[in-house]
Amino acid sequence: MATAAEAKRNSTTQAVAELREALGDRLSTADAVREQHGKDLTWHEGESPDAVAFVHSTDEVQKIVYVCSKYGVPIIPYGTGTSLEGHITAPYGGISVDLQQMDAILEVNPEDLDCRVQAGVTRKQLNENLRDTGLFFPIDPGADASLGGMAATRASGTNAVRYGTMRENVLSLTAVMANGEVVKTAGRAKKSSAGYDLTRLLVGSEGTLGVITEVALKLYGIPESIAAGVCAFPDVESACNATIQTIQMGIPVARIELLDTLQIQAANAYSDLGLVESPHLFLEFHGTETGTAEQSELFGAIAEECGGGEFKWATKTEERNHLWQARHDSFWAAKNMQPGLEALATDVCVPISRLAECVSETKKELEERGFYGPIVGHVGDGNFHFQVFFDPADEAQTKSCKEFVDSVVLRALAMDGTCTGEHGVGLGKMKFLQAEHGAGLQIMRQIKMALDPKNIMNPGKIVSV
Amino acid sequence: MATAAEAKRNSTTQAVAELREALGDRLSTADAVREQHGKDLTWHEGESPDAVAFVHSTDEVQKIVYVCSKYGVPIIPYGTGTSLEGHITAPYGGISVDLQQMDAILEVNPEDLDCRVQAGVTRKQLNENLRDTGLFFPIDPGADASLGGMAATRASGTNAVRYGTMRENVLSLTAVMANGEVVKTAGRAKKSSAGYDLTRLLVGSEGTLGVITEVALKLYGIPESIAAGVCAFPDVESACNATIQTIQMGIPVARIELLDTLQIQAANAYSDLGLVESPHLFLEFHGTETGTAEQSELFGAIAEECGGGEFKWATKTEERNHLWQARHDSFWAAKNMQPGLEALATDVCVPISRLAECVSETKKELEERGFYGPIVGHVGDGNFHFQVFFDPADEAQTKSCKEFVDSVVLRALAMDGTCTGEHGVGLGKMKFLQAEHGAGLQIMRQIKMALDPKNIMNPGKIVSV
Numbered sequence: 001m002a003t004a005a006e007a008k009r010n011s012t013t014q015a016v017a018e019l020r021e022a023l024g025d026r027l028s029t030a031d032a033v034r035e036q037h038g039k040d041l042t043w044h045e046g047e048s049p050d051a052v053a054f055v056h057s058t059d060e061v062q063k064i065v066y067v068c069s070k071y072g073v074p075i076i077p078y079g080t081g082t083s084l085e086g087h088i089t090a091p092y093g094g095i096s097v098d099l100q101q102m103d104a105i106l107e108v109n110p111e112d113l114d115c116r117v118q119a120g121v122t123r124k125q126l127n128e129n130l131r132d133t134g135l136f137f138p139i140d141p142g143a144d145a146s147l148g149g150m151a152a153t154r155a156s157g158t159n160a161v162r163y164g165t166m167r168e169n170v171l172s173l174t175a176v177m178a179n180g181e182v183v184k185t186a187g188r189a190k191k192s193s194a195g196y197d198l199t200r201l202l203v204g205s206e207g208t209l210g211v212i213t214e215v216a217l218k219l220y221g222i223p224e225s226i227a228a229g230v231c232a233f234p235d236v237e238s239a240c241n242a243t244i245q246t247i248q249m250g251i252p253v254a255r256i257e258l259l260d261t262l263q264i265q266a267a268n269a270y271s272d273l274g275l276v277e278s279p280h281l282f283l284e285f286h287g288t289e290t291g292t293a294e295q296s297e298l299f300g301a302i303a304e305e306c307g308g309g310e311f312k313w314a315t316k317t318e319e320r321n322h323l324w325q326a327r328h329d330s331f332w333a334a335k336n337m338q339p340g341l342e343a344l345a346t347d348v349c350v351p352i353s354r355l356a357e358c359v360s361e362t363k364k365e366l367e368e369r370g371f372y373g374p375i376v377g378h379v380g381d382g383n384f385h386f387q388v389f390f391d392p393a394d395e396a397q398t399k400s401c402k403e404f405v406d407s408v409v410l411r412a413l414a415m416d417g418t419c420t421g422e423h424g425v426g427l428g429k430m431k432f433l434q435a436e437h438g439a440g441l442q443i444m445r446q447i448k449m450a451l452d453p454k455n456i457m458n459p460g461k462i463v464s465v
Numbered sequence: 466m467a468t469a470a471e472a473k474r475n476s477t478t479q480a481v482a483e484l485r486e487a488l489g490d491r492l493s494t495a496d497a498v499r500e501q502h503g504k505d506l507t508w509h510e511g512e513s514p515d516a517v518a519f520v521h522s523t524d525e526v527q528k529i530v531y532v533c534s535k536y537g538v539p540i541i542p543y544g545t546g547t548s549l550e551g552h553i554t555a556p557y558g559g560i561s562v563d564l565q566q567m568d569a570i571l572e573v574n575p576e577d578l579d580c581r582v583q584a585g586v587t588r589k590q591l592n593e594n595l596r597d598t599g600l601f602f603p604i605d606p607g608a609d610a611s612l613g614g615m616a617a618t619r620a621s622g623t624n625a626v627r628y629g630t631m632r633e634n635v636l637s638l639t640a641v642m643a644n645g646e647v648v649k650t651a652g653r654a655k656k657s658s659a660g661y662d663l664t665r666l667l668v669g670s671e672g673t674l675g676v677i678t679e680v681a682l683k684l685y686g687i688p689e690s691i692a693a694g695v696c697a698f699p700d701v702e703s704a705c706n707a708t709i710q711t712i713q714m715g716i717p718v719a720r721i722e723l724l725d726t727l728q729i730q731a732a733n734a735y736s737d738l739g740l741v742e743s744p745h746l747f748l749e750f751h752g753t754e755t756g757t758a759e760q761s762e763l764f765g766a767i768a769e770e771c772g773g774g775e776f777k778w779a780t781k782t783e784e785r786n787h788l789w790q791a792r793h794d795s796f797w798a799a800k801n802m803q804p805g806l807e808a809l810a811t812d813v814c815v816p817i818s819r820l821a822e823c824v825s826e827t828k829k830e831l832e833e834r835g836f837y838g839p840i841v842g843h844v845g846d847g848n849f850h851f852q853v854f855f856d857p858a859d860e861a862q863t864k865s866c867k868e869f870v871d872s873v874v875l876r877a878l879a880m881d882g883t884c885t886g887e888h889g890v891g892l893g894k895m896k897f898l899q900a901e902h903g904a905g906l907q908i909m910r911q912i913k914m915a916l917d918p919k920n921i922m923n924p925g926k927i928v929s930v
Binding site: 109110111112113114153154155156160164165167168177181182183184185186187188189190191192193194195196197198200201203204205209220221223244247248249250288290291294349350351352353381382383412413416417418419420421422423424425429432433436437438439440441442443444446447448449450451462463 | 889
């Protein structure tokens with residue numbers, strides 16, 4: 001009689017054989033391909049899927065779901081592999097569904113300020129394609145992530161303070177659910193009260209309820225005027241306070257990003273920014289000529305009142321792009337400062353009134369534990385990121401690093417915040433969901449069990465039933 | 466042996482007896498009270514609940530859910546009774562849970578631009594309370610609805626074009642779920658990626674998944690400058706085209722409302738507006754002094770290009786309030802024109818590029834069928850409302866009226882729109898959900914069955930399992 005492990009192996013073998021028939025050489029079982037699809041950029045241990053399917057259509061994804069459902073084999077959706085909490089790893093094996101080749105921009109409707117793309121289109125690809133229309137899509141996580149992956153993880157980025165996150169900017173989704181049905185969650189109306197909000201249920205579900213294959217998104221007109229610049233502050237508290245006042249005054253700032261002294265040093269080294277070594281806010285204003293001038297003047301007054309230095313303009317487009325590329329490269333810049341060490345990169349988010357306190361206490365704890373840990377933050381949203389560098393061979397340091405993450409998350413929760421503002425749960429934040437959601441976690445589990453009773457959709461993540 | 470009907474009656478009697486013990490005279494079985502709680506303002510036939518509970522706390526709601534779950538008795542949440550699609554009627558009897566006495570404003574956090582209120586607080590009550598803080602809550606359906614009811618129906622209103630709907634403005638909810646558990650869906654962070662979006666699942670669920678008892682909301686600073694006014698157009702198409710161009714240009718208009726000629730006549734009669742009898746846009750701009758001046762100038766140029774008349778300012782606050790009160794009173798104004806007739810009031814929403822076409826075809830059909838049917842619209846969102854007046858005693862007319870609604874909804878769906886932009890599904894739009902959502906409707910039903918297996922939460926509405 002076959003053992004459970006043997007039975008599992010047999011079903012997987014059969015599923016892989018059937019899928020090979022359907023996909024040909026777009027189903028790979030090569031070790032290198034499987035390994036690359038099981039491991040993300042971070043400290044989370046990778047586990048390889050049994051095979052990787054490079055899909056071309058919603059129909060192919062549906063076929064995979066039917067086969068995997070028949071054999072009880074896990075499905076792990078894969079965009080660009082840039083998620084940060086172990087979302088894409090395959091702890092129970094299964095088929096990694098790589099959507100990168102689904103990269104068609106299906107429609108752009110300039111009149112309605114919306115578009116529809118396949119899930120593998122990346123944010124930069126979309127914006128390059130949109131250039132001639134005068135429109136853009138603002139959500140910008142650090143990586144050039146796929147829009148399907150960004151929807152699945154409820155991503156945001158530096159523009160969220162003005163334009164919202166994927167939660168606000170996904171108009172509708174096409175997804176293959178665990179039962180193999182293809183669901184289109186909504187039409188193109190800007191708003192609707194017609195039933196449960198399946199769009200928002202799938203946004204942030206990290207592949208545990210279905211595989212997102214198409215995304216309809218809101219677009220925005222490229223502003224007539226964009227003003228950007230940097231402002232130095234004597235300490236993190238004063239930068240946070242300037243941020244709080246800017247938001248409270250209702251200045252429609254498009255970006256307001258904190259980089260602490262360590263991150264400025266890293267950015268100077270990596271991107272040759274030449275900034276004075278103290279905490280900075282990077283800012284951007286969008287609007288008419290008059291509007292951006294007015295906004296930056298108002299901000300200048302606030303900054304001065306908070307002890308900040310002069311607001312230094314980035315007047316040329318190239319200068320501005322260089323600045324924001326440096327901000328987006330902050331993960332790599334910091335990694336560059338600590339070659340050979342492992343980086344634990346994660347985020348929390350708190351009500352903005354608690355931001356200065358939360359960042360300061362976190363920095364203090366970093367110092368006490370002796371870690372190099374630069375902090376960057378989408379501070380207009382109360383969201384900040386930290387990277388901690390450690391040597392995985394050093395057990396005590398590794399333990400302290402993990403304790404530190406626990407401590408920051410509990411601090412954020414005690415301030416009525418959340419264990420993750422934009423990175424998502426994956427494996428890394430699962431243990432905090434009970435503390436954050438209480439009875440709500442059981443509701444999430446009931447939804448997961450109802451929609452995926454065989455638990456084939458990215459099993460072992462988020463609510464792990 | 467007891468029949469099914471007798472058994473049902475017995476369980477209801479027992480549930481009512483237990484609840485009377487808990488609530489005393491705050492549980493009413495008086496005919497007038499029951500009738501008033503079973504019938505909304507519209508043509509939908511009312512069915513009375515068996516009893517009405519006037520609750521004071523989340524704990525009391527939890528007690529009711531436990532008792533109703535034990536006896537399998539329906540629960541129908543009731544806010545101000547101003548919903549428009551039969552949401553509050555009790556087709557299977559049960560307990561109407563009236564939340565109006567839960568009217569405490571629990572916290573206002575000016576630093577974080579948020580607040581937390583009990584579900585029975587109305588939008589006007591909240592804004593009166595906020596006045597000294599310099600903040601306001603923008604979502605404004607016509608009625609002075611309760612914020613719990615507005616969350617439950619995913620309400621919006623005239624400000625949605627700028628500030629979003631309840632979908633975007635509810636920060637978190639407290640709800641008693643069908644299993645009796647009290648769930649708080651989120652903390653106070655502005656964004657989160659921590660698990661499934663239970664907030665958005667409950668917003669728009671119309672009491673079919675749980676009873677909302679508290680609502681945390683985003684707030685906004687009262688703009689430094691508010692400019693409002695009206696602009697006449699030769700026809701509905703040109704008004705729609707001016708709207709489309711305004712949105713496409715990214716002018717951050719706070720309100721842009723269409724009233725057709727019939728509605729202007731009604732408003733002139735009801736609110737003494739003295740406007741020329743042609744389609745109008747009512748507008749409002751929010752911002753700094755410079756900003757609103759710039760916005761209205763830009764709009765003026767667009768209006769002129771589209772054949773519109775002069776933009777007439779409402780300079781004084783009282784004048785502005787009068788204008789918007791007239792807009793909010795449009796339902797009553799139209800009803801006033803057709804005394805004795807029943808009003809069927811409903812809404813659809815389409816992509817803005819299809820708005821002019823959808824409104825024109827709808828007006829044409831109204832005329833062809835010989836109905837008096839004024840149209841008003843939150844046209845910046847592609848959302849419009851129509852009222853059709855008919856004599857319920859006239860069978861042919863009633864039939865034609867219902868056919869007309871079907872026809873408008875199918876027209877909106879064919880334009881990739883939705884069967885309701887903001888009124889919700891209730892009973893009135895249930896029959897369109899299959900056409901709008903396809904396989905998604907079954908997903909909604911699975912969620913409903915998983916979270917409310919006894920089907921006690923507002924049964925027979927939305928997904929009706």
